Amino acid sequence: MKKMIKNMDRGILFMLLASLSFAMMGGFAKIVSHILPPVEVTFFRNIFGVVLVGIAIWKVPLKQRGGKFLLLLFRGSMGFMALLAYFYIMAHIPLGEAVTYNKTSPIFVAIFAYIFLKEKLHPSALIAIVLGFIGIILIAQPEGGNFSKYSILGIFSGIGAALAYTSIRELRKYYDTRAIVMSFMGVGTVAPLLLMLVTPYVTVPKDFDWMFAVFVMPQGVEWLYVTAVGVFATISQLLMTKAYELTKAGIVGTISYSNIVFAVIIGVMLGDPIPDFWTVLGIILVIVSGLMVAFAKEKN
Template sequence: MITHRSSTRSGILYMLAASFLFALTMAFAKLLSSSMGSVEVTFWRNAIGLIVISITLYHSPIHNIGGRPYTLIFRGIIGTIALLTFFYTISATSLSNAIVYAKTEPIFTAILAFIFLNEPLKRTTIIAILIGFLGVIILSGTEWNTLYFMGILTGFLSALAYTSVRSLKAYYDERSVVLSFMIFGTLLPIAMMSIGEFYPVNIFGFEFIPFVFPSSSDWLWIIFMGVTAAFGQVYMTRAYFYAKAGIVSTVSYSVILFATLFGIVLGDMLPTSTIILGGALIIFSGILLTRQK
């Protein structure tokens, strides 16, 4: 018989494993960024994920109630753009900085849930949001360049995607939501790279550049990136099955530690005191917000 305590422990261990694998995914994406743009990295990340999801469909077909196709499409498109901005920040800054920006997602999720899902804003929630934005200001300082804009945009778009997922739970199998993300995450980069074949442009850090056929070593990183991301998703899902969302969400911040360690191995500089302070406030804000769920 599985006790509540052992179930919670299993959830924590699964989330730690997921965080470790997601940090590895970031590290492989960072290695690939030296030879290809963030658009192509996004393409490979989702193309491999699409194969993995398709295999699961073969063994266990999807059963949907349906009824919200436009929301499903919206989630796929927004999730893809969020991944594009995230991989851009990975290529432009350290892994620790990139993941801290992505972790602003709970701040925007609380605001969007209040606006679109009519979820109340408690006093603690408002305080947490203000603390989070203070962390963002400290992290960015007075230099609001493309990197900082894309970093914050990652958090905002991730929050949009997460909020839309919450509204889809009653209508679609979770694999349908993931499949929507994977399909658009493959098609949109293909469209961008196709445009880049004739009109190479750079819009807010999104480089519309032609497809670059991966080298032999790149294929290794591509496969590792896809596999670690897929298993990371599996373990994250199991974590939420075994333990409460507030506990799992709090443990998920361990990805920042793993990403920082992998970043140092890859040559990233140690975080400055300003980055540590700003990041700590964002993490504290996120933990407060997840505890409200």
């Protein structure tokens, strides 16, 4: 019993540190996204992971069945697109709001798992989904019934992440976890390079300017910023993995929402306005919604 409590305490600590690291990554990404194109920031965010996961695979070869390559590619592509949208909106809206949009993914996971994986949708999960959508509307505060480009991309970052997470449930039957992670980081490294290479030769519609840009060579302290994005992203993944090893998923998932609080604080320190009442209420509803979905899943 004492050992279980000790592991739980350590798991909570690791998740808190992971959430702080994730928020720190967001802070540096917000700074550098004002200087470098989001697609380039996405490249630097993933290149560190490719190296680390590549070393891990080299040391311990993959053991897997394989056979679902297109689904693996889909997972990587959705993860990349969600991350790209996430980095884009960071430069234009408060960090806390950007992180909250990304944390709507559990709401969409519940929906996609019901549609594609035929998982049961608990009544409390249905209530959670409704609360989550109300929270999204309160954060977006659409004018005249129209969502801004940044709100749409914020919601897309949650949907894209949810599609990636949902596909993992099927991919785990066929692929080593490291191969699944590499699919995301690999696509997230190669795709930005291709997009930056073709940008000078295509006419980019305004609605898709978040995807395309010409490579800009980082200068001086900018190298520190892009390195920090990659380092804190990797640290947060490692700490989160350790947290899930030590503590029940429901507890860890609950603590993970602390990254919204950290993000709001860091965002304000970087010059973001303090969230108004309706934004705070929306953030709270998204958090409550995510927790309800998690607890409904544990009941099932």
